[in-house]
Amino acid sequence: MARSEMYSKGTETRRELMGDAMAEQMASTVYNDPLMEKFADWTREAVFGLLWTRPGLDLKTRALITVITDTATSAWPELRIHLRMARRQGWTEDELGEALLHTAGYIGAPAVREALLVARETFAEINAEA
Structure with missing residues (x-):
């Protein structure tokens, strides 16, 4: 490719979010085949x-949105990745837990659990x- x-910008943003x-680690395990x-x-x-570099929202807010959408779509492997990103952007465990708990009334208790x-x-x- x-x-x-945008690829270069995305690579930089991804590394900033993931560390x-x-x-x-992901490059050598998940993305190591064609x-x-x-x-x-x-x-x-x-x-x-x-998406992540658009104006209007900071990375911290985008990280929280992504955690919530992972939960709403039951994307559990992605949620693991995005929780790490959210923590790197400054969200605390308590804040993330509360955000997830808040969604129970809208997407259902089983997904939030x-x-x-x-x-x-x-x-x-x-x-x-x-």
């Missing part, structure tokens, strides 16, 4: 390059890494 300006260690590499290229350009279980595991992993 030709490396566009060096997580970006490298099929997934194409997906990674597309997300760097379209998602991180175009699962999201909170994922959050509990993810936060424990983050704390163990620190």
Whole structure:
């Protein structure tokens, strides 16, 4: 894939959101084959390059929106990634828990319960890494 300006911008934004260690870990495990590499290229350009860098919302707000949409769509593996991003953007465990709990009235208790279980595991992993 030709490396566009949006690809470069997306790569930089993705690394800022994930941190060096997580970006490298994902590159060497999840995106280490031709099929997934194409997906990674597309997300760097379209998602991180175009969506995450739009004016109007800061990265912290976008991270919270992404956590909520992962929960609403039951995207549990993605939720793990995006909870880490949200923590890196300054959201506390309590704030993220409260945001997830708030959504129970709108998307349902079962999805929020699962999201909170994922959050509990993810936060424990983050704390163990620190």
